[in-house]
Amino acid sequence: MEKKLNKRAVIMLCGLAAVFLVFVLKLFQLQVVEGQENLDKATSTTSVTLPVTAARGEIVDRYGRTIAGNRQAYGVRLIYALLPQENLNQTLLALVKIFEENGEEWNDDAPLTDTAPYEFEEDRESAVERMKETLGLAEYATAQNVYDRMVERYELEEIPEEYRRALAGIRYQMEYEEYGLVTPFTIASDVSIETVSTIKENNLDLPGVDVVEEAVRSYPNTTLMPHILGMIGKIDATEWKNLKNQGYQMNDLVGKSGIEKAYESVLAGSDGRVTLERNTSGQTLSTTTITEAEPGQTVVLTIDKNLQEQTQAILENQIEVLKGVNEANNDPAPGGGAVVVLDVKTGGILAAATSPNYDIGLYQTSAGYAAYAQDEQLPLFNRALNGLYRPGSTFKCSVAVAGLAEGYITPEDTTYCSQVYTFWSDYQPKCTHYHGTETVATALRDSCNIFFYDLGRRMGVDLFNSYASALGLGQKTGLEISEASGNLSTEAYFNEHHAGEQWQKGNVVQAAIGQMDTQVTPVQLATYAASIANRGVRMRTHLVAGIQDTNTGEMLSTVEPKVEADLEMDDETRDMVFDAVEEGMLMASRTGTATTFLGNYVYNVASKTGTAQNASGYYDAVIVAYGPTEDPEIAIGAVVENCGDGYQLARMVRDIFNAYYEDKNANTDIAAYGELLE
Secondary structure, eight states: OHHHHHHHHHHHHHHHHHHHHHHHHHHHIIISSSHHHHHHHHEEEEEEEEEEEOOOOOOTTTTTTEEEEEEEEEEEEEGGGGGGGGGHHHHHHHHHHHHHHHTOOOOOOBBOOOSSSBBOOOOOOHHHHHHHTTTTHHHHHHHHHHHHHHHHHOOOOOOOOOHHHHHHHHHHHHHHOOBBBBBOEEEEEOOOOOHHHHHHHHHSSSSTHHHHHEEEOOOOTSSSHHHHHOOOEEOHHHHHHHGGGTTOOOEEEEOOOOOHHHHHHHHSSOOEEEEEEETSSEEEEEEEEOOOOOOOEEEESSSSHHHHHHHHHHHHHHHHHHHHHHHHHTTTOOOOOEEEEEETTTEEEEEEESSOOOOOHHHHHHHHHHHHHHHHTTTTHHHHHHBBBBOOOGGGHHHHHHHTTTSSSOOOOOEEOOOOOSSSOOOOOOOOOEEEEEOHHHHHHTOOOOHHHHHHHHHHHHHHHHHHHHHTTTSSSOOSSOOOOOOHHHHHHHHHHHHOOOOOHHHHHHHHTTTOOOOOOOHHHHHHHHHHTSSSEEEBSSEEEEEEEEOOOOEEOOOOOOEEEOOOHHHHHHHHHHHHHHHHHHHHTTTTTTHHHHHHHHSEEEEEEEEEOOOOEEEEEEHHHHOOOOOEEEEEEEEEEEOOGGGGGGGHHHHHHHHHHHHHHHHTOOOOOOHHTO
């Protein structure tokens, strides 16, 4: 028995010795035979120089309150020098699985549906054409042809079928954005901390994947004037032709509309560059800054953030009230609307609201964008700056100014209103009421058509149009962002746009009460009201007050008030003209068309309402107003579609004046507009 145990012990010892010998030989191979090679591998590093994206400049209101700012976030990018081509697809597959698990979106703008049967996305013809050209396919290639070519081109045959479309889109996007040695590819932006943690935990299996801090656009209120702020997005092919020589990378974000686009060169800042040194395990050994990133400058708007918020709410509430009125009268529901509030003295826009509005955060999601784009109410359309409407009886103020200035009437002259204009035997347009004897002031108070039919006929359309234009109607106001120009009714315009018809004598009198082909925007109506408040001096309407240094807060430039037009006349004539027009507009507020809401109002507000027939055969409500008349501070222009009588909007004028003074009084401890811009 003892001999058997000794024999087993010897066998075990021999086995252990053999194992030990194997380890010794392996160590000898690693440390002696291959020692230098393994040492080189363990200590080898890779250096790569990468861009550092500059933070975008902020957009703030007149008091420095943030409207569009930035927040710190995490992005995921691929670095060409650290990601071997043979590992690319497997690395992308691993990332897509991580993104799916954490509900992230990734960078894939290919105009192809996500699932079979594949189709091209609607309204993306240019992107589809570019994709076919990139892939070397004929114009008649189908979506399936495109998908098959991408699978072949990017060697995705070994990728599980359920992931091929995702990887095909990413690979195409990488090619489109010119991913390479000097251009990293941002595969995902604004990812969660869970995604960041997962990527870092698996960094050995994800070569060339880099998590980087980035500044992402943020909005304290995502529904605050998105139409004016505008959008940012990736550079497209058309933009790239102009921007590639200005230091932009193909995957950079640029302003696409609104202030973001108009002030791109100010907001963009200057990117920096940094060199990373990493070992083969993906660990960063050192970071060397070559060039510091310089953030963009701050754009200071003329907007009062609080007044903007309240004006938007007032507009929305006004439309809801009018819905009830229309329902009670069995009339169609009101459509959209807009209101603009101007600083009379500077021409700066204090508020510009449009309805329906939209949420810029939802817009940036694919589902949100699709919903907004399909909404028949057109929430993405900026009615305040681009909506075109007949001004209706608000136009009568310009005709009154022209008639007084040119000597066709005096403040004392009268016209008799018998409800029918009988100058022509074969065309006799009517007035809404029997008014009797009217002066220019009472005619404005009562909105008497007969008075302005006769005055307009005697002056002629060209003459009263020249005054309307000088006061701000039918032309662009000077804004820094996109706005419609509109037009005034003329014989030439009519003949050009009404095929088979000829200009008639009666068209002049219809043009004199703001009908026919005259089309203006709400911002033009506000500019017009401000010009009357300034007694014939039109200021350039603008949204930007100045540019501020992001680092120091110093104002780098300011926008000075600028006179765009002046109805040049001697002081006596100016006083006579505008005293009479203001008297009529004050009477309209106190005892005339707007008396329901402004009759006993604490401030003296001059107003003129309008009820203008639109292309659908219904009537838009229109109003212009300014005040206080003793020393005008704000002017208002507003339109609500399909809601009938313009007097209804006087409620909105009253509420905006209340909000303006409430906010002004509450902000006495905030630096005044002029002080901020010193």
